[in-house]
Amino acid sequence: MPPPRHTGATDFLAALADSPYAITYMPAHAAATDFPLTLEALQEWDAIILSDIGANTLLLHPDTAEEPPNRQPFNAPA
Incomplete structure (x- = not known):
């Protein structure tokens, strides 16, 4: 999905549009x-x-309140 015009991602995504990479855009x-x-x-x-x-x-x-998984362990040493 293309980002709305008011984001800073427009130029970045346009630069990658013809690349071999599949891009998934997720706004903050x-x-x-x-x-x-x-x-x-x-x-x-x-x-x-x-x-x-x-x-x-x-x-x-x-x-x-539902205690979702902690994302910090992604950075922890294996």
Whole structure:
């Protein structure tokens, strides 16, 4: 889905439009609920580029009362 014109992603996505890469665009406001919660789901992508997104968007899920999986272990040593 192309981003709305008011985002900073328009030029970046246009530059990659004819590349051999499949691009999935997720605006920061959607990442709170739509960014992968598990390592397995995260591994569906070869690369992830984060830009202009605060740590709390990923760490504080809107359903905090339901204790979703902690995303911080992705950075923990294996």
